Amino acid sequence: MFTLTNCLVLSALIFAVGAYGVIARRNILIMLMSVELMLNAVNLSFIAFARYYGSALAPASSGTTGQVFVLMTMVVAAAEVAVGLAILIALFRGRHSVDPGDLDLLKG
């Protein structure tokens, strides 16, 4: 059924899948992708809420806010991925591993 609640439930499930990916996987690339899943899940919530609150075209209306927020999130996600992959490259250069378990110089 295409309802607000179902959209939100789907969003929650995808968010959980993403969270699972971050904690269960031992591959930084996949962890990064999982973070993307989480952000996308949130975007889905935003768009669903925007659909609910959207009753006017005015820039200041509640519905608009949700959609604009998603656009901003996309920018942030893109920036995060760029930085994350850059760090990964710097890391890989010295260590040849994408396993977060190998990051063990700092602990205790």
Added chain:
Amino acid sequence: MPDIGSAELRVLLPVLAPLLGALAVLLTDPYLDKGRPKLPLVYIALGSLMAAWAALGFLWGDRVVAWSGALAADRFGLYLGFAIATAAGLTVLSSAGYARKMGVDCGEYYSLLLLATAGMLLLAMANDLLMVFLGIETMSIAVYCLAGITRERPRSVEAAMKYFLLGAFATGFLLYGIALIYGATGEVRLERIAHHAANRPLLLAGLGFLLVGFGFKVGAVPFHMWAPDAYEGAPAAVTGFMAAGVKAAGFAAFLRVLLTAFGGEAAAAAWAPALWMLAALSMIVGTLSALAQTNLKRMLAWSSVAHTGYALVGVVGGGGVAGNGSAAVLFYVLTYSVMTLGPFLVIALLSRAGEEFEQIDDLAGLARRRPVAAAALSLFLLSLAGIPPTAGFMGKLFVFRAAIDSGWLGLGVIGILATLVSVYYYLRPIVLMYMREPRAEFNASEPTDWASHFAIGVAALALLLLGVLPSDAIAASLESVRGLW
């Protein structure tokens, strides 16, 4: 179309200054000699931060809201804005020598520092959740990169990676929280969230996610685990900036959201017990873990976790706008940002080319070789321990008092006990510095790094002033909280 008139521009001034500074740094850098110290960049960065300081002072006064309510220049934001700008300025001063020693004397370093500062100031002044989100992200992305800026050091890159991965993870939570709050109210403007007939279960779920995100940024247990690793791995000057600036900006936004959007009695009654738990855990875990450390930076990282707990004590005992708790938090974070920055400035000063000065044992006998550095470090540590007449004592006094006054006796007792235990690990370095034989390795032949000494002196003086004559700063913090509406 908002009027890009005076109010809009005025409010933006403190952010524009470091931003323009960052651009100027990036544009100047290619024209500078590669082999020589890049002092012009330091001058530009310092100048822009002083301009930011001046702008903050210029705006100090009544609340001005601009950009369709996205940004608020009020005392609340400006108060910690001063702490942020000061921390950035002192970091730049100490970087003049440090960056060269660590091989990162480049335009990217200073511009990232300034961009992070701009993000922090935005965060401190953000008045809707969208700006909070963007402010946090701007600041974080710049700081992730700064943590890894000494790319040849595996520890530095590892710190950046860990900080980044967990930061991105926490961002997901923060964002989900904002989404749910938006879903419950249809609003992201803080004061409108408070006045909205909200859908309570959804709103509270959103608040829960939001606390995870903020808890991560300020380093509260159990969202703290990035802190020790990131603090240890990042280069010392960056760590100091991180510890002072990120926490100050994080607390500014955190507190503003709690007081404005969730300041109602019912909402406050809901979040207070949750924060009680975070505060207690942070104090206990932070203090205990710091006890067993041998690395100075790591010890300070754990101590920063404990200090987050102390500040949260004030948040819990806030008593809303009428109470003194929130003001106590502002004052506490202000003093904390200075006293946590100090030790890192000293570490930066003592570091040698490509090699950080970070083991506690290395401090042995420091008092004889570098008496000024040793005395300053002792002062900072005493202040962190909360021993009068330093600022740390005053901060703790007001925070604990606020908590006990509003009936959170248990939290106050935990705080005092944690403080007592913490004296042990703050004193150990002092004992080493003054009562052990120095190691032979100290190199006294280096030219004196006056800029660094100056920065350390400023921090020490500020701590003593805030400790002996705290009245004005505390009065200002009270005004700040009252000026929130």
Added chain:
Amino acid sequence: MDDLIFTAASIVCFLSALAVVTRKNPIYSAVSLILFFGGLAVIFLLLRAPFVAGMQLIVYGGAILVLFLFVIMLLNLREEELGKEKGGRFKAFAAVAAGALALLVIVPVMAAETARDGFGPLASLPDGFGSVDHLGLALFTQFALPFEVTSVLLLAAIVGSVMLSKKHV
């Protein structure tokens, strides 16, 4: 009709999301991610967000995913360089924790639907909602500052990632 498309898109999204986090080889994960982004774009369209759906495909499918693939190729990981995955028990624990998280969101969502002051019927949307016109106007008026701030954020990201991936200063 909407119901059918939504159901199909949901299933695609959920399964591809699962695929992202379960594939051993990051290439497969990345390909699953494309599928996921596409499914989500469809749902966005259903939710009357055509501009956002377009951006979803361009930014995520176009930029972010390409970046991922680029890095995967660049690193050219051998089998032994992939992470050492943890055993089943650990994964089961992670799955339970993630499931609990999802439940804790679903509970208030359900509560919000059934509560007296919960969500009412969806509003009827004016024409042009979610269009380029609509969002463009919003971005240059109401949300002018956030829009500008994203440029600062991107600048920081550019400076940072260039600096980090350079070999020498």
Added chain:
Amino acid sequence: MDLTSVASALPWIPLLPFLGFLINGCCGTRISRRAAGWIACLGPLGAFLIAYLGLLALAQEQSPRAFLECSLGDWISVGDLVVRAGLRLDRLSVVMALVVTGVGSLIHVYSVGYMSHDKGFTRYFAYLNLFLSMMCILVLADNLVLMFVGWEGVGLCSYLLIGFWYEDPAKASAGKKAFIVNRIGDFGFILGIFLIFVTCGTVDFAELFRWLASAREGLPAGVAFAATMLLFLGATGKSAQIPLYVWLPDAMAGPTPVSALIHAATMVTAGVYMVARLSFLFVLAPTTLLVIAAVGGLTALVAGFYALTQNDIKKVLAYSTISQLGYMFLGAGAAAFGASIFHLFTHAFFKALLFLGAGAVIHALHDEQDLRRMGGLGKKLPLTCAAMVVGSLALAGIPPFAGFFSKDLILLSLLEAAHRTGQPVWYLLWAMGLVGALLTAFYSMRLIAMAFLGAPRGDAEAHEAAEDPPVSMGAPLIALIFCSALVGLFSWPKLFGGFERFIHYLDWVTAQVPAAPGELGHGVEWLNLCASVGMGVAGMAAAYFLYVVAPARPRELVRASPALGRLYELSLNKLYVDEYYDRWIVKPLQAAANYAWEIFDVLIVDGFVNGVAAWVLDLAASARKLQTGVVSYYAISLLLGGIALLGYFVLWV
């Protein structure tokens, strides 16, 4: 004397030594030792003169409650917490200020000679000046917070000076011990201040006094008890009372003049001063007073016991100091604050004298502190010997030396307390005081006998070379000899038609408990007097007999009875005598003292403290293991925290 002009000069009392600290601390390496010494001595002397002017100004006033006040403005003013910092000189603080600056000046002068060969000469004087400055702040503070600042300040200086020779790890660790033990006490002090502030809304002494006098229902008894007990905990730390006394003997690691000034005459008496300062609060809590007296009495007895068997000359004096501080608290507990302060006053002189004398001995013998390696120094060091003898007589309470008058007053006050309250426990405390007096006299005489009488036992060469100290050290000794002999006369007992001037001088500024109907009667007073003098004489005589006279006695016995021939062989040897004493007096005493030491130190203090510390460190090690370094676990922690928070918000609220 113009009251206001003297009042405005009050800040200079702490400022002058502070200036000395700044000059010596900042440019110590650039000025000559001579100049540094002068600068260091001038500060305290100037402060003494101002305090003396204050005394004269106070004397001119009609009202005995008059005081000089110098406001330093609002120090902290936030909401309802207003701390006005100010200095206040009244009859109580002027006595204290005179003692601190007077004895302090003498010891500064003495130190110039004593430390002349030390490489940390200017550093030493910088610390010493800072100490004096902080002590003056403590004494002159008109509120608890400022007093606490001074309290912490003197603690810091004490810590720095104990560890002055930080190259020696044992000495450095003694400094640490002092610091840590004092933290426990300070914790109590802070809590006490806090409790008072929360209840009464002020920390100012005068306002607190007014509040207590005017509050309709007064201070609840429970709060009064808790607050005074917490404050007293602070006092036990600073004034080295049971159970926090352990740091003081170790504190003897510092230079001897430091021991004289800080760990005998001034800082350690801060606790007594604080109790007297807040006497109006303490009298509201009779239970606390009884606890104070009990702790004081027990400390006086136990520490005196320890002192009997010590062989380090400074350790004897250290335990003696603890014991005498116990007397002061005995007096304070009996609500005889005047007598208590009077004992503080006299003790400052004679104990400083004893320490400086001991310092002269140590100096003369080139850092020899062991009594067993001294002996026969009386002829070599006549001035030092005279100083030590006068000091010991005063300590033992032999009339007409200073200690006699004050100790007598304290013992008498206990009898008065018994009379007033009708509680027999005060008689027990009185008896403890008397036994303490016996022990005091015994170890004083033992010290004199072992150091100055008999034959030299130590290094003959060192003994030969020993000579009296130079003028800079000798002059303060002479001054203190006169003071120790004479200051007791300030309070000539009523019994001899005296006026007890000193006590009555303080009556107006310390709290008075309503006297019981009827006098004690001269009979009781005579009894007390005779008992106390008798104990003193008996103790000294016993020690004299055992340590000086007795070596001859076995020989007489042998001559009288050939049956003791075998013993004669042994008794010819002086060691035999020592072993005899060792077995019958020293050993049992030592065993008892050791036993007591074990109970208090090992079992309670060390056991408790170490146990807690070990437990905390264990906890810390396991907390550390949680931080595995693996990002995934960090993420799990974050996720679980999120689930907990969310669960709370969704399911609980």
